[in-house]
Amino acid sequence: MMADVILSVRDLTVEFQTPDGPKRAVDNISFDVHEHEVFGVVGESGSGKSVTMLAVMGLLPQGQARIAGGEVKFRGKSLLDLDTEGLRAIRGKHLSMIFQDPMTSLNPVIKIGSQIAEAIGLHQKGLSRSAIRDRAVELLGSVGVPNPGRRFDQYPHEFSGGMRQRAMIAMAIANDPSILIADEPTTALDVTIQAQVMEVLASVRERTGAAMILITHDLGLVAETADRVAVMYGGRVAELAGVDEIFAEPRHPYTVGLLASLPRLDASSSEQLYSIPGQPPGLRGRPSGCVFNPRCGLKRGRERCETEVPALREVAPAHAAACHFSEEVGDWVREVAAAKREAAL
Amino acid sequence: MLWFVTRRVLQSVLTVFGVVTAVFFLVRLSGDPAALLMPVEATTEDIARLRTELGLDQPLLVQYLKFLANAAHGDLGQSLRNRTSALGLVIERLPATLELALTAFVLGIALAFAIGLLMRLSSSQKLRTTLLWAAFIRQAIPVFWFGLLLILLFSVTLRWLPSLGRGGIANLILPATTLATYELGLYLRLFNAAMAEEEGQDYVRTAYAKGQSRTKIVLRHMLPNALLPLITIAGINLGVLLGGTVVTETVFSWPGAGRLIVQSVSQRDYPVIVAGVLVISVIFVFVNLMVDLIYGLLDPRVRLS
Amino acid sequence: MWVASFLLSAVMLLIVVMPLLPIYDPYGQDLSYGLMAPFEHDGDKFSILGTDFLGRDLLSRLALAGRVSLIIAVSAVFISLVIGVALGLVAGFFRGIAENLIMGFADLQLSIPRVLLLIAVTAVVGSSVLNLTILLGVTSWVSYGRVARAMAMSLREREFVLSAVTQGASPLWNMWKHLLPNVLPQMLIVGSFELGQVITLEASLSYLGLGVQPPLPSWGLMISEGQQYLAINPWMSIFPGLCIFMLVAGVQFLSQRFTKEGDQDLKMATRWSKKPA
Numbered sequence: 010m011m012a013d014v015i016l017s018v019r020d021l022t023v024e025f026q027t028p029d030g031p032k033r034a035v036d037n038i039s040f041d042v043h044e045h046e047v048f049g050v051v052g053e054s055g056s057g058k059s060v061t062m063l064a065v066m067g068l069l070p071q072g073q074a075r076i077a078g079g080e081v082k083f084r085g086k087s088l089l090d091l092d093t094e095g096l097r098a099i100r101g102k103h104l105s106m107i108f109q110d111p112m113t114s115l116n117p118v119i120k121i122g123s124q125i126a127e128a129i130g131l132h133q134k135g136l137s138r139s140a141i142r143d144r145a146v147e148l149l150g151s152v153g154v155p156n157p158g159r160r161f162d163q164y165p166h167e168f169s170g171g172m173r174q175r176a177m178i179a180m181a182i183a184n185d186p187s188i189l190i191a192d193e194p195t196t197a198l199d200v201t202i203q204a205q206v207m208e209v210l211a212s213v214r215e216r217t218g219a220a221m222i223l224i225t226h227d228l229g230l231v232a233e234t235a236d237r238v239a240v241m242y243g244g245r246v247a248e249l250a251g252v253d254e255i256f257a258e259p260r261h262p263y264t265v266g267l268l269a270s271l272p273r274l275d276a277s278s279s280e281q282l283y284s285i286p287g288q289p290p291g292l293r294g295r296p297s298g299c300v301f302n303p304r305c306g307l308k309r310g311r312e313r314c315e316t317e318v319p320a321l322r323e324v325a326p327a328h329a330a331a332c333h334f335s336e337e338v339g340d341w342v343r344e345v346a347a348a349k350r351e352a353a354l
Numbered sequence: 355m356l357w358f359v360t361r362r363v364l365q366s367v368l369t370v371f372g373v374v375t376a377v378f379f380l381v382r383l384s385g386d387p388a389a390l391l392m393p394v395e396a397t398t399e400d401i402a403r404l405r406t407e408l409g410l411d412q413p414l415l416v417q418y419l420k421f422l423a424n425a426a427h428g429d430l431g432q433s434l435r436n437r438t439s440a441l442g443l444v445i446e447r448l449p450a451t452l453e454l455a456l457t458a459f460v461l462g463i464a465l466a467f468a469i470g471l472l473m474r475l476s477s478s479q480k481l482r483t484t485l486l487w488a489a490f491i492r493q494a495i496p497v498f499w500f501g502l503l504l505i506l507l508f509s510v511t512l513r514w515l516p517s518l519g520r521g522g523i524a525n526l527i528l529p530a531t532t533l534a535t536y537e538l539g540l541y542l543r544l545f546n547a548a549m550a551e552e553e554g555q556d557y558v559r560t561a562y563a564k565g566q567s568r569t570k571i572v573l574r575h576m577l578p579n580a581l582l583p584l585i586t587i588a589g590i591n592l593g594v595l596l597g598g599t600v601v602t603e604t605v606f607s608w609p610g611a612g613r614l615i616v617q618s619v620s621q622r623d624y625p626v627i628v629a630g631v632l633v634i635s636v637i638f639v640f641v642n643l644m645v646d647l648i649y650g651l652l653d654p655r656v657r658l659s
Numbered sequence: 660m661w662v663a664s665f666l667l668s669a670v671m672l673l674i675v676v677m678p679l680l681p682i683y684d685p686y687g688q689d690l691s692y693g694l695m696a697p698f699e700h701d702g703d704k705f706s707i708l709g710t711d712f713l714g715r716d717l718l719s720r721l722a723l724a725g726r727v728s729l730i731i732a733v734s735a736v737f738i739s740l741v742i743g744v745a746l747g748l749v750a751g752f753f754r755g756i757a758e759n760l761i762m763g764f765a766d767l768q769l770s771i772p773r774v775l776l777l778i779a780v781t782a783v784v785g786s787s788v789l790n791l792t793i794l795l796g797v798t799s800w801v802s803y804g805r806v807a808r809a810m811a812m813s814l815r816e817r818e819f820v821l822s823a824v825t826q827g828a829s830p831l832w833n834m835w836k837h838l839l840p841n842v843l844p845q846m847l848i849v850g851s852f853e854l855g856q857v858i859t860l861e862a863s864l865s866y867l868g869l870g871v872q873p874p875l876p877s878w879g880l881m882i883s884e885g886q887q888y889l890a891i892n893p894w895m896s897i898f899p900g901l902c903i904f905m906l907v908a909g910v911q912f913l914s915q916r917f918t919k920e921g922d923q924d925l926k927m928a929t930r931w932s933k934k935p936a
Contacts, residue, residue, distance in 0.1 A: 068562055070554070093568075101565035108563075113556035118578045118654055127574075128564045164654040180564070372767040381783055494908035496859050498866050499882055499900035502889065506897075510890050597774030601863050605886075615775070616867050619782040631779045635771045642770070 015220055016042040016065070016104075016188055021079035023057070023064050025292060026072070032292045034060045034074065036244040039321065042188065042220055049235030049252065050224045051267070053289045057244035058224045062190050066106060067096045084187075102132040105181040107210075109193040111173035115165040121176050122161030125149065128183040148179040151216075152209050171202035175209055182213050189214070189221045195230070207234065228271055232256060240264050243290050243300030246321055250328035260330035260338050262307040299333070307334055307341050355657050358650050366643045373635045377628050378421050382414065430632065431625035435618075440625035444611050444633050450520055451610035455599045457530040462537030463588075469538075470545035474572050486546065492539035497598045501532040501605035518607040529606040533598055540594070544587050548580040555579070582653055589645035596638055660916065666909035670902060674725040677718065685719040685876065709894050711884060721898055724876035729906070731792045731871075732858045736850050738796025739857075743803025744846055748834045750804070751811025762808070765801045773798060774863060781869045791870050795857055803849050810842050851914035855907045862903050878903050 023035035035057040042048045052058045063069050065081050067088065081088045083103065088096070105128075108114040116124060125145040130136065136144070142161070149157035152175040165173055174194060181189055191210065195203035207230070214221055223235055231238055231252060238255050240248040240263065248261040259265045266285035287304040290296060296303050302314040313333050321331040332338065405411050409420060424430070430441045473482045492500075508528060509517035516525050552558060553576070561571045600612030607613070615630035650656040709717050750758040768776070776798055784790050811834075814820055820837050828836075864870035865879030873880065878899040885895030 066563060068559055097565040097567060099565070100563055106560075106563040108556060108560060110556060114560045116557040116561070116575050116579070118582075118652070119575070127561075127566065131565050166655050177560075180560075369767060369770045372763075373770055376767060376771075377779065380780065490911070491908065494855070494911055495904050496862050496866075496879075496900065496907075498863060498879075499896070499903065502882065502886060502896050502900065506889055506893050510893070593769065593772035596772040597863075600772075600774055600778070601867065604867055615778060616869070619778060619869060622782070624782070627779055627782050631771065631775055634775055638772055639770050 013044040014041045015044050015084060016222075017080075017082045018061070018065065019080040019082075021061065021064060021081060022077040023060050023069065023074055024077045025074045027292060029293055031077070033077070033295070034244055034292060035064065037079070038241070038244075038246045039079075040239050040246060040249060042222060043237075044187075045214075045218055045220055046236040047214075047221045047223055047234050049231035049238040050222060050241060051226065051228060051231055051238055052241035053226055055289055055291060056241040058241050059192050061241075062106070062192060062222065062224060066100060066104060066190070067091070068106075098132075101128055101181075101186070102184045103187045104190065105184070105186040105188075106190040106192065107174070107177050107181045107194050110197040111170065111177045112165070112197070114177060115173060117165055120162055120164055121168065122146070122149070122163075125161075125176065125180045125183060128180045132184045144183070145179075148183055149176065152176070152179045152182075152213065153205075154179070170198050171205060174198060174202075174206050178206075178209055178213060182217060182219070185217050186219055189219050190224070191221060192224045193226070194223075196225070196227075228267055240267065243295060245300060245331060246329075247301065247332070248328075248330045249321065250325075250330075254325070254328050258325075258328075258339065259342075260324045260328060260335045261301075261332045262305045262338060262341070263301050264330075265338060265342055266304075266306075299331075306345070307332075307337060355650060358656060359647060362643055362646050362650075366639050369639050370636055373639070374422065374425055374632060375418075377631055378418055381624055381628060382417065425632075430629040433618075433626050434623045435621055435626075440623075440629040441633070443626055444614065444629045447609060447611040447614045448633065450608060451599060451603065451612060453520075454526070454529055454533065454602065454608060454610060455595065457526060458533035458537060458599075459595065461530060461534040463541060465534070465538050466541035466545055470542055470549065471572070471577075473546060474549050474576070475569060482546075486543065489539040489542040489546075492535055493543070497532060497536050498601050498605045500535065501529065501602055504528045504532055505605075520609050525606075529602050529608055532605070533595070533602050536598055537595055540591055541584075541588065544591075545580070545584055548583050548587075549576055551583075552576040552580050578652070582649060585645055585649050585652070589642050592641055592645075593638060596634060663909045663912035663916070666905045666912070670725065670906045670909065673722050673902065674729060677722040678726075685715065685723040709892060711881075711888075711892075711895050717895065717898060720876045720881065721878070721902055724878050724881055724899065725902060725906075727788070727871060727875060727877050728858060728861055728879075728903075731788060731795065731861050731877075732854060734792045735795035735799065735857050735861075736854050738793065739799035739853065740803050740846055740850050742797065743800035743849075744807050744839070744842060746800065747804040747807025748811045748838050748842065751808035752815055752830060752834055752838065754812075758808070761804065765804055768798065768801060773860065777860065777864055778867070778869060781864065786864075786869050786872055788871060788875070791861065791864065795860060799853055799857060802853060803846055806845055806849055807842050810845060811838050814838050814841055848914065848917045851910065851917055855910040855914065858903065858907050858910070 018041070019039045020037050021035055021039070022033060022037055024031040025034045038057070038061060040048070050058045050061070060069070060074070064074075064076055065088065069075065076089060079089075083099065088099065091099070115121070122142065122145050125148060126141045129141045129144050129148075133141075133144075146157045146161050149160055154160050154172055154175050160168070160172075165176075168176060174197075178194075189210075194210065195206050198206060210221065211234070213219075223231065225231060235252045238248075238250065238252050239246050240255070240261065242263050247263045248255060248259065250260075255264060256268065259268055263285070266283070269283040270285065285304055290300060290303075296315070298313070298315040298317055299305070299319050302308050305314065308314045311334075317333065319331045319333045321329050322335075324330045324335045330338075402411075409417060412420075428441055429439070432438060433440045433443055469485060473485055476482065505517040505528065508515045515528055517528065519525060549572075555576075558571060558575055561575050566575075599610070600616065602608065603610040603613040604616050611630055611634060615627055615634075618624075618626040618630065711717060711720065746761050750761040771779075777794055780794055780798075781790070784794070814837070820833060823833055823837060861870055861877070862879030862882075865877040866883045868880075868883065871877035871880050873884075881899040882896045885892070885897075885899070888895055
C-alpha cells in the first residue's frame with residue numbers, strides 16, 4: 010500500500026431496507042484515495058456511488074440504510090467505529106462534502122453567510138463573531154462571489170444557481186479539509202456555469218491542497234479533472250485505474266460501453282451514438298454472478314458470468330478490473346470495431 | 355412584501371363581503387321570514403304588517419343593499435326575542451368565547467410544540483409511537499363526548515371542578531382542557547409530520563455534513579422550515595377549532611357566542627344567528643389574514659419579494 | 660391494521676348483526692324500567708347495556724342509531740364526492756372563468772367555519788335526516804374539488820387527453836372517459852378521510868339538537884339525552900360516545916393507511932433525492 014493513502018475503503022457493504030427485505034446498494038467495494046489527488050467515481054444513477062460517499066461520511070438515512078460490513082479508514086483511523094461526537098469532529102473539518110443541487114442543499118430560511126459561519130464556528134472554537142464573519146466573507150470572495158460583504162446577508166433564493174454552488178464550495182472549504190467530496194457538483198447547473206464551478210473547485214484545491222473525490226456520471230468531466238477513476242456498476246467497482254489507462258485501454262466491458270457512448274469530435278455525424286443495451290439493475294433485481302452479465306457483449310453465453318461474482322483483480326500494473334474475461338477485452342474491442350467498419354462499407 | 359400584504363388584505367375584505375352576501379341570501383331565499391317569525395295562529399294581516407315593518411315587501415335587491423348599508427354601520431337588526439341589537443348581543447358574549455378559545459389555543463399550541471420537539475429530540479422510538487397514538491386517539495374522540503367524560507370524572511365522581519357556567523379559573527379548566535387537547539392532538543400530528551418531512555431535506559444533510567449536532571439541526575435548521583407549513587395548516591384548521599368552541603360552549607353551558615347561536619336556532623331568532631355567524635366568520639377571516647402575514651414575515655422568499 | 664379491523668368489525672357487529680337477534684324494540688318505552696344500569700336485573704326485566712330515561716333499551720337504540728349515523732354519513736360523503744368531482748374537473752379542465760368562480764366559491768365556503776355554516780343553514784331549512792344528509796354533503800365538497808381540480812389540470816396536458824381533444828372529442832366526453840377514471844381512486848382516499856369527519860359532524864349537530872330529531876336515535880343525540888342523567892346513569896352517554904369513537908378511529912385508521920400507501924412511492928422517490936443522472 011502506498012504511503013500517502015488518506016482515505017481507505019475496504020469491502021464496504023451498505024444495505025437498504027426495502028419491502029422485500031434488506032438489499033445491497035453497495036456491495037463489497039474497496040478503493041484508496043491518495044493525498045492531493047482527484048479521485049473520480051463514475052457510474053450511472055443507482056450504481057451506488059453517492060451511497061458509498063454518504064456511508065463514508067456517516068450520513069446514510071437512518072432506519073433506511075445501514076453499513077453491513079467493511080471498513081473505512083481516514084489517515085489510518087477507522088471512521089465506522091467512531092461515535093456521533095467523533096464523527097462530528099471529522100465532518101466538515103477533515104472531510105467535507107459538496108452536494109448536487111445547491112438549491113435544496115442550502116437552508117432556504119437562513120442567510121448564506123450564516124450558513125457558512127456555522128461551518129466555521131463549529132470547528133474553529135474561540136473565534137469571535139466578527140472574526141467568523143470576516144472569514145466567511147473572505148471565503149465567499151475566494152470562490153468568486155462578487156460583492157461578498159453584501160452577499161453575506163442574502164438568502165439562497167437571491168443567489169443564482171452557479172453562485173449558490175460557489176457558496177456551497179465556500180462552506181465546504183471553510184475549515185481547510187483534507188478531502189473534498191463533490192457529489193455531482195455541476196449536474197444541476199447550466200452547461201455554461203458548469204465549467205466555471207469546476208474552475209473554482211480546481212483553484213480551491215490548488216490553494217488548500219485538498220484531495221477531491223469527484224462523483225459523477227459524466228466521463229468527460231472525469232477525463233478532464235481526475236487522476237484516477239473507479240467505475241461503479243450495480244453497487245460494485247467494475248474497474249479502477251489511472252484516468253489515462255482507463256481511457257486508453259479499458260479492461261471491463263462496461264467501461265468499454267461507457268466510453269463508446271461518449272460523443273466524439275472525430276466521429277462522423279452519421280454515426281449513431283452508442284448506448285449499452287438494456288437498463289442498469291435496480292436495487293431489487295440484481296442479477297446473480299457478475300451484475301453486468303445481462304447487458305454484456307463479451308459474455309457470449311458463458312455460464313461463469315452468471316454463477317460467479319468476479320473479484321476486482323489487478324489486470325495490469327495499477328489497473329484493476331472485475332471481469333472474469335478481462336484479458337479478452339482488448340481483442341473484443343478491436344473485433345467489434347472491425348466489424349463496424351465492415352458494416353459501414 | 356407590500357404587494358403581498360395589500361393583496362391579502364383586499365382578499366380578506368372581499369371574503370367578508372362574500373360571507374355577508376351569502377348569509378343574506380341564505381336567510382332570504384329559504385322562505386318568508388315573516389311567516390316563520392309569527393306564531394302559528396297569526397292572521398294574514400299580521401304577517402303583512404310585519405313584512406312591511408321589516409321591509410320584506412321591497413324588491414330583493416333593495417333589501418340586500420339596505421342590509422349591506424346597515425351592516426356597514428354595525429346594524430344587523432334586532433333580536434326577535436328581546437328586541438335589542440342582535441350584534442350587541444353577540445358582542446356581549448364575545449369575551450367569554452375569546453377567553454375559552456384563546457386559553458385553549460395557547461395551551462394546545464404550547465403543549466404541541468413542547469411535545470413535538472421532545473419527540474424529535476428523543477431517540478426513543480417507543481415514546482414517539484406512544485405519543486402519536488395518544489394524539490390519534492384523542493382526535494377520534496368527538497369534542498363534546500370528551501367534555502362529558504371530563505365532567506363525569508372531575509365534577510360528578512371526584513367533585514373537584516364545576517361543570518357548568520363561567521366564573522373563576524376553576525370553571526375554565528374543564529372546557530379549556532376539552533378544547534386544548536383536541537387541538538393538541540391535531541397540531542401534534544401536523545407538527546410531527548412537518549418535522550418528519552424536513553428530516554429528509556437536502557439542507558439537513560448539508561448541516562450534518564458540516565458536523566452540526568442533532569439538537570442544533572432540529573432547532574436551527576428544521577424547526578423554522580417546519581413552522582411555515584405548520585402555520586398554514588394551523589390557519590386552515592382554525593375553523594375546526596372555532597366549531598369546536600361552539601360545541602364546547604354548549605357542553606359546559608359556557609355563556610359564549612357559540613352557545614348564543616345554538617340557542618337562537620331553537621328560538622328561530624334569525625338576526626342573532628346572522629350576527630353570530632358574521633362575527634365569528636369575520637374573526638376567522640381576520641385570524642387567517644394574520645396567519646398569512648406571519649407566514650410572510652417568516653419566509654424570506656415572501657418577505658423579500 | 661388489526662386495530663382498524665377490530666374497531667370496525669365491532670361496530671358492524673352492533674349495527675348489522677345485533678338487530679337480527681331477539682333484542683328489545685328500540686322505541687319500546689317502559690317508564691317503570693327507566694335508567695337501568697348495564698346488566699341490571701329489575702324483576703323480570705334484564706337489559707344488557709341498561710335503559711334510558713324512558714325505559715328504552717340502550718343496546719337496541721345504539722344499533723338503530725348506528726345505522727342512522729352511518730347511512731347519513733355515507734350518503735353525505737357520496738353527495739360531496741359527486742359535487743366535488745364534478746366541480747373540480749370542470750375547474751381543472753376548462754380553467755379560466757369557471758375555475759375562478761368555483762375556487763372562489765370554495766374559498767368563501769371555507770371562510771365560514773363548517774359547524775357554524777351547518778348551524779346557520781339548519782336554522783333556515785329546519786332539521787331532518789334528509790336535510791342533514793344533503794347539508795353535510797353540500798358543505799363537504801371542497802376537499803374533493805381541490806384534489807380533482809389539481810389532478811385534472813395535470814391530466815389535461817397528458818397525451819391521451821390531448822390526442823382525444825385533437826380528434827374532436829367533446830369536453831364532457833373527455834372528462835367522463837379520461838379524467839374521471841384517473842381521478843376516482845384518489846377521490847375514494849379523500850372520501851375515506853372525510854367519512855370520519857362527517858360522522859363526527861353529524862354527531863355534533865345531533866348533539867346540539869340540530870341534527871337527527873327524536874324519537875329517531877342517533878349517537879350524538881343519545882349523548883345529549885344522557886347528559887342530564889350523567890350523575891344517575893352515565894352509561895347513557897358513555898356507550899354512544901364509545902360507538903362514535905370506535906367507528907371514527909377505525910375509519911381514520913383505514914384512511915391513514917390509504918394515504919400512507921399512496922404517498923409511500925412518492926416519499927421514497929423524493930427523499931434524499933438523487934436527480935436522474
